[in-house]
Amino acid sequence: MTVGTARSPRAGARVLLAAAPLFLAFLSAPASAEQTRHYVMSKFWHAANNAADDCPGGINPKYPELVPINLANLGYSAREIAAILERDAARDDSGGWETDELTQILFYRARINGKPANAYMHPLAVKDPGLKPWGGKMAYGFDLDGKGETKTSFTDPEAGIKGVDHELARVYGCNDQFRARLRDGSAAGLFFWMAIKDAAPAWTISVTGEDLDKDGPVTIKFSRALEPIRYNGNGTARADMSYRADPDPRTASNIYAGEIKDGVISVTKPGPFFMVQEPLLFPVFSMHQFQARMKMTSSGVLEVLIGGYQPIDEIYHFCGSANMEAEKNFCAEPPGIYHLLSRLADYDKDPATGRNRAISSTYYLEAVPAFLEPAAGASAGGNQ
16 A cells, blocks of 8 residues: 655755745735725806906896896887886885786796796796807816817816817806806805705715826716715815715716826716705706816815716706796896707707707816715725
């Protein structure tokens, strides 16, 4: 019976010593691990780029100037308009809006089969007051259609990207309440952000990659927290706070292939985007062909541009749902805005009407570093 060749203890030691360098090299090799950094949104508004003299035909009329225009479009004569305005100036408001002659006329200035109808619910049934679109050449955003520079496209004033599609800039650009520079926010944008920021659950941004301090591929995820953003006493966003991730499955597909290049984080493969924000501004915020571009500033704030084709009905919500209050305060001429949206929409054609139902748009966000945990309480990784 053969049992094999016996080895001496010294021979076994030689084998172990020969294998030691490989074993030690394995122990010292760095483990392959991804990093994830989380951010929570601290500002949000339309990415405007307005300057003096960028509306050669002048700024569109404000509410008081639009009143006689709307009355004339309803067929009132100059004498009748003067009489209506005189009676409106003399009324004491004690009877409420139901007895307010001018308000009733304007509220029901839509016409459906010749009958008065709610102008804010049926904006296309209101005669177009002819608001002028913006004629600027420099607008923030992305080449959404992939066609490059065209006669109607813009150039991004900071990134230098040509072929930018941003028709919402034309809709808003010559209306005083929407005019602004990128980081300042317009009157309407600031009004809405200040109204919702302390109550609306904050959007979250998560960036994952092998080394987030170097160029390379990353994965970018947009979702939201269960809590609103927290602020310091001076109104600045408070960094490095913990939030619970909202488990809403409707945002689960907001995950995009991206890259870091020269310190700029970008989405490289556009896709659909869906978010729930806040009923006052955007009960639903969605985009086709969603893209994003973001960069950390020296002050530790992540500046973000997001863009895509957004349904015009979602954009119109904050103007139309507030009806006369919107018209008098922060969105002069909602039906006129809807006419512009409908006329300049450049995506998602309705086969029944032939009209496009979505418009190219870009929004500006700021975000600060945060820790993000699952709603159940277990750590989701935090900043690394």
